[in-house]
Amino acid sequence: MEYFIIVNPTAGGNNGRKTWPKIEKFLKTKSISYRAYFTEYDGHAVAIAMQILNQVTATNHPDAVLVAAGGDGTLHETLLGCMRFYTEHPQINTPQVPIGLLPIGSGNDFARALNVPRHWQQALEELLACQIATKINIGHFINQDNQTDGYFLNNFGIGLDATVVYLANHSLVKHYQRFSGLAYWASVIHAVQTAKPFKLTVTHPDGDTQIYPNAFLVTTTNHAYFGGGIDIAPQASVYKNTLDLIVVEKPTRRQIALFVFMLLLKRHLHLRFVHHFSGVHFELKTNESRYGQIDGEELGSKTYDVSYETKTYPFWIKEIAATH
Structure with missing residues (x-):
């Protein structure tokens, strides 16, 4: 698997900025293939998610996972970017790239709903242990x-x-x-x-x-x-x-x-x-x-x-x- 990680440095009162070096060290220690992208303004994760999906689908990447590292706002923008991309490209017939989450924000209600640990290392270990995507209902x-x-x-x-x-x-x-x-x-x-x-x-x-x-x-x-x-x-x-x-x-x-x-x-x-x-x-x-x-x-x-x-x-x- 290759993980495309959207990191919000300001999530959780700048907790993202403090936590990312620890996450990165963990990924390197485990020799995990990943690419990191950092948000710089509100709404940036939407554009980043669409950019990632454009790259992944253009190269027919078979094992990509898009990870939102932040709070509920970062996850919301990531989902919005994914839905917008697939709506604008209806001709794409490959499976949708799944979304993973590293809850390092302040609220993390969606992580609670999915029973995902709210400590970054436990959540990351569970994410890396995943073998197959699960369809989840979202509001439209x-x-x-x-x-x-x-x-x-x-x-x-x-x-x-x-x-x-x-x-x-x-x-x-x-x-x-x-x-x-x-x-x-x-x-x-x-x-x-x-x-x-x-x-x-x-x-x-x-x-x-x-x-x-x-x-x-x-x-x-x-x-x-x-x-x-x-x-x-x-x-x-x-x-x-x-x-x-x-x-x-x-x-x-x-x-x-x-x-x-x-x-x-x-x-x-x-x-x-x-x-x-x-x-x-x-x-x-x-x-x-x-x-x-x-x-x-x-x-x-x-x-x-x-x-x-x-x-x-x-x-x-x-x-x-x-x-x-």
Whole structure:
């Protein structure tokens, strides 16, 4: 095998820059064939992934694996580059090049969903031990306003969680690993205090609609976790051909405390102001501008008219990690 590794040096508060020399030493010690590429700006991993796939397919490379070394954002961009490449080159009839992951970021929710170790050496050992790719479900969305589309590995959020992402990303201490957790929870508190509810319309494949006039947190998720390990949808799985939708209506202060307590017990879905369902296809529409996020990447503040479904992509994960 030859591993094409996309390294994000700034992942996890510059943890990527500190960890890469150790990863490289390990690879050289094991005489592993690899090539490293380093991201330099937001979105760079998309272009790098497309560049790698262009090289691999042009030479008909039979044993290539594309590895995202970073956090969920790096992995998201890597997947986006792969999906974009194969969409733009439909004539390619060779198997899709699988994606592996080295979770050296701060959140690493997709690694949790795949049961991949979050220590780089354990994760790398499992990656190198892999023998065959596993098809994993990913989220696919279509913006109905302009018929553009995109993909997500973790979740597509509107409202509270997206506001937290916005505030955390613009925190002055975000790039300092020692204070990243503090910045995140400060952003959570600020978002809970300032975010406003909005009207959400959910449309199901049969045309049935549900309206939530005071939606506060809206998350379409591909697996159980969001926000760095919060178990928001306990029954969701990348191995199910469905996406899970969680809608939390604006809670009172007492309900917030109850929600947090029940969340820790994984019983929050029983609360009357929390709504949940799984589906193969559905559409969400808002009539007010709110922050949005995809896999921790900001979408800005806007209205949404988006439909959701699942697609698949091969991932290079150890067989035991694929057990479900």
